[in-house]
Every structure is written in C-alpha cells, then in structure tokens.
Amino acid sequence: MRDAVKVGPRLYLRRLTEEDASTLAEASHLEDETGLHEDGRIPMSVLSFEAWIRGLDASSTVFAISRRGDGGCIGTASIRNIDRVNGTAETGSGLLRREDRGKGLGTEAKQLLLEFAFGELGLHVLSSTVFEGNVRSARALRKQGYRLAGRLTANVLAAGGVIGDTLVFDITRGDWEHARQEARPAEPSGHDGAGLAGPDDQASG
Numbered sequence: 001m002r003d004a005v006k007v008g009p010r011l012y013l014r015r016l017t018e019e020d021a022s023t024l025a026e027a028s029h030l031e032d033e034t035g036l037h038e039d040g041r042i043p044m045s046v047l048s049f050e051a052w053i054r055g056l057d058a059s060s061t062v063f064a065i066s067r068r069g070d071g072g073c074i075g076t077a078s079i080r081n082i083d084r085v086n087g088t089a090e091t092g093s094g095l096l097r098r099e100d101r102g103k104g105l106g107t108e109a110k111q112l113l114l115e116f117a118f119g120e121l122g123l124h125v126l127s128s129t130v131f132e133g134n135v136r137s138a139r140a141l142r143k144q145g146y147r148l149a150g151r152l153t154a155n156v157l158a159a160g161g162v163i164g165d166t167l168v169f170d171i172t173r174g175d176w177e178h179a180r181q182e183a184r185p186a187e188p189s190g191h192d193g194a195g196l197a198g199p200d201d202q203a204s205g
Helices: 018-030 046-054 105-120 135-143 173-183
Strands: 004-007 011-015 061-067 075-083 088-095 125-131 147-157 163-172
Touching (some): 004 105, 018 046, 075 105, 088 105, 105 125, 105 173, 125 135, 135 163
Parallel strands (some): 088 125
Antiparallel strands (some): 011 061, 061 075, 125 163, 147 163
16 A cells, blocks of 8 residues: 555545646546535646645645555545644545445545544544535535534535535544444453454554
C-alpha cells in the first residue's frame, strides 16, 4: 500500500498529492450530482486542483481514499478548520465515481477518518454540513454516527437557482467511542477470552 496512514478491510487513507489532481479533475467533469455540492463550483481544472492541494496548510488534512492493493484515488476524506485548542474540526468525504457509491465504501472511509481525527489528532467534536437536498449524504452521516445539530437557513444557491438550507451534523468523541463499543462482537459464551483476538488486537494501520 502506498504511504498508508489508516487501513481498513477494503480501503486505506493516504495523503493527497498533486499527482491525484488529474483524477480529481476528470471525476469532477463526469459528476452528475453537481446540485448536491456545497458551492456548486465544479467542474475544476487539473491546475486548479494542483493549486488547491499545494495550498493546504496545517488547519486541514486531506486524504486520498484508495483500495487496498491499488494506490489510485477513488475519493477524498478531509478534516478542515482544525482547532487544536478547542479540539474541533469539520469533516468531509466523497467517492468520485457513482459506481463506487452505495457499497459501504464511503462509510468505511469515514470510519478511518474518524479514527484519525479522534485518535491521532485527539479532537473532541467533529461537524459536517450537507445541502438539505442531499438526502444520500445526510443518510450516510447518520449511519456513520453523526446526529443532526441544526441548520443554516437559505444560505446555499443550488442548481436551477434554488436557495436552500444547509444541514449541520456533529459527532463527539464520546459518541464515537460508544458506537465502536456497541459494534464490537460479543465474546462466545463458555470462554474466558484467552487466545482470542479481539478488535483491538488487529492492526489498524
């Protein structure tokens, strides 16, 4: 795996580089859900993506989502506006191609991102925003453990000149840890656990 930072069953996260700019640009031109993006400012050129990647600073961490055994970029996962004093940040993620969506890959990538944010960065709470018409992304956030925290009224100009709201979701470290605990399989009855490998015994990358 190429420069893996976090590793999951099917995917891993690595640092986004300028080499990924052409993949991002190509995908942006093929994206057919432009009305669901926050700013509606796609497509973008290779040069624009290269400049954006070069301009990333310490307040943002952006990963490429890659399949295990393949270093190509199939999506991005980001932590933005990192505030290390208050332990807060904003997250975002997305898969580039429609054929990769709806298979649980986005959820796997987001869980790896949350592990990095709450683990390596030691953050306390994360937020994420979606346009109210983006039902798929809102549903995915709920599945990933986020909860609806509020909305920003009439602050997004979407496709067709429609002005809509932005939904704000958040997840705390405590919520995330509780969800992880609930997801752990129960030990088989009649065993004391000796010799069994639990989730914490597995390499996470």
